[in-house]
Amino acid sequence: MKSNLDKATDFEKRFENVDTVIFENSKKASKEVAKEIANLIKVKQSQKQPCILGLATGSSPKGLYAELVRLHKEEGLSFKNVITFNLDEYYPMEPDSVNSYVRFMKELLFDHVDMIPENYNIPDGTLSKDEIAAYCANYEAKIEALGGIDLQILGIGGNGHIGFNESGSLQNSKTRLVALDHITRVAASKDFSGLNNTPRTAITLGVKKIMEAKRVILLAWGEGKSNIIRASVEGQVTNQVPASFLQEHNNAVFVLDKEASSKLTRINTPWLVEKIIWTDKMVRKAVLGLAMHLKKPILMLTDADYIENGMSDLLADSGPAYDINIEIFNKLQNTITGWPGGKPNADDSKRPERAEPAKKRVLIFSPHPDDDIISMGGTFIRLQQQGHEVHVAYQTSGNIAVADSEALRFASFVCDYNEKFGIQSPDAGKIYQKAIKFLENKKASEIDIPEVRYIKGLIRKGEARSTAHYVGLPDSQIHFMELPFYETGAIEKKPMGEEDVKITMDLISQIKPHQIYAAGDLADPHGTHKVCLDTIFEAVKRLKSEKFMDDCWLWLYRGAWQEWGVDEIEMAVPLSPDQVLEKRFGIFKHQSQKDGVVFQGTDSREFWQRAEDRNRETAEIYDQLGMASYAAMEAFVRWKY
Helix, strand or coil, X not given: CCCCCCCCCCCCCCCCCCEEEEECCHHHHHHHHHHHHHHHHHHHHHCCCCEEEEECCCCCCHHHHXXXXXXXXHHCCCCCCEEEEECEEEECCXXXXXXXXXXXXXXXXXXXXXXCHHHEECCCCCCCHHHHHHXXXXXXXXXXXXXXXXXXXECCCCCCCECCECCCCCCCCCCEEEECCHHHHHHHHHHHCCHHHCCCEEEECCHHHHHHCCCEEEEECCHHHHHHHHHHHHCCCECCEXXXXXXXCCCEEEEEECCCCCCCHHHHCHHHCCCCCCXXXXXXXXXXXXXXXXXXXXHHCCHHXXXXXXXHHHHHHHCCHHHHHHHHHHHHHCCECCCCCCCCCCCCCCCCCCCCCCCXXXXXXXXXXXXXXXXXXXXXXXXXXXXXXXXXXXXXCCHHHCCHHHHHHHHHHHHHHHXXXXXXXXXXXXXXXXXXXXXXXXXXXXXXXXXXXXXXXXXXXXXXHHHHHHHCCCHHHEEECCCHHHCCCXXXXXXXXXXHHHHHHHHHHHHCCCEEEEECCCCCCCCHHXXXXXXXXXXXXXXXXXXXXXXXXXXEECCCCCCCCCCCCCXXXXXXXXXXXXXXXXXXXCHHXXXXXCCCCCCCCCHHHHHXXXXXXXXXXXXXXCCCCCCEEEEEEEECC
């Protein structure tokens, strides 16, 4: 398997202890893996043999299954000779539950191809505990009787688990009932509307059977997987990172997109691997990385520092160190501005933003109703205070992130209020009463009815409006887009659609902004940010020929999940201690998101704490590198279309 992107030689991949193939994106990667599976199925068909596939669930293989379905429907790929064994299933779990892997596999693959139902095998989450040991032994015996797994598909957990073989699993572990790691449960909690509803145990295929598969393909997408990929591929083989066992498999490959591969040595620090062409971007990355590694200000780096850390080529090309240091220092210093909309009547040749027009129309896109204030609240407030015409557009309702208890409290309040003051509103009354009845009897993982989603959306809309008013925006500059892709009522969203793009284009065309701010944070745990960003990118590309777009710059901020690397930052907006507090109070307007939120992710801090810590850490990095010292900083990268 070879991608057009991944042309690295064995020498360049010498830090990697297992074969890795890198693709531009997960879509291209999934198509290539699907092609390999299709070829294997056809070979087995020609030999009149069954094709035994080991399958995974989770977000990583979704694109793969979609492509296999396409190959069946459009190119006639038959699955009649395919027998599958899934890696795992939550326990206990009913097969028709919203979160069961039986349902997942049927909805994404089995129901759309010509597989014989008797030929797919998924661990049974309905067994009594007394039955599990014998069932697991039989599961393995079925695989062995068929000659073993021909090709095993894997994802990878944040702690390096494969299947549900958590950290500490042994290489000879068998199929069994396991306790799920806290990190795994937190990651899964988004699907179960909170950690309390998330199963504590699961049945998983053992590491031994995975290692016995004739071919193993591990899929990993996104920056959030980059650290564990590096540990699995370049680190030691250890049961603390079960995916590292694949280093000892004789036919395993890690299939990655660019973001998941970003921490591999040959990608992250290629000058340590081979002689490179020192572009401006690469020089900045290397020098800032060196200064941070040595905990030195940029201007204190010496020739010896460069030489001892694999950067002698740069020194030979552009040295001495003093000259390189000065250049990088000045470039970093020029990213700092207290005028995110540009400083009027000032020399803007070295500033990140233009001075003119002095008063800009600004459009801030917020994927959820709180990303604006959490991620760039200080900049948001400053743009308004400095006289720009600031618009904020909330792309989705954010309704699934409201706890049932909050919705029940809100609905009960409305009903009690109406009863107290004798307000007669039959239709509204029915909505709230129906919602209350549903919430009081709601089963775990049950999808909210439309009335409940409406109420949860109202809660988020009210909080967003309150924040925008706090910043100083009138209602005419607050826009609720309610993009259709989001409104499924479930965690799983639709792909970006034409209507989403049209709504976005119409708003941009209406405002004709000089600045657009969009969330470039793709590590949020339920993927909404990516669809929202893709929608903006598509809208901007289609509007590119419009005259007003000649004067429109697009800035990307990041959310509560991660921050731009210091070598990537093109605009850094400093905040004083008072401005940090001002931002905090703006975040507090989102009361439904303050305590015990549904989508906390693996980070237990509240969103205001994450934002402050992240902004402080960015300021501390600038300080350590020799810049002025600030209480906090918000960072941005410009996207050029």
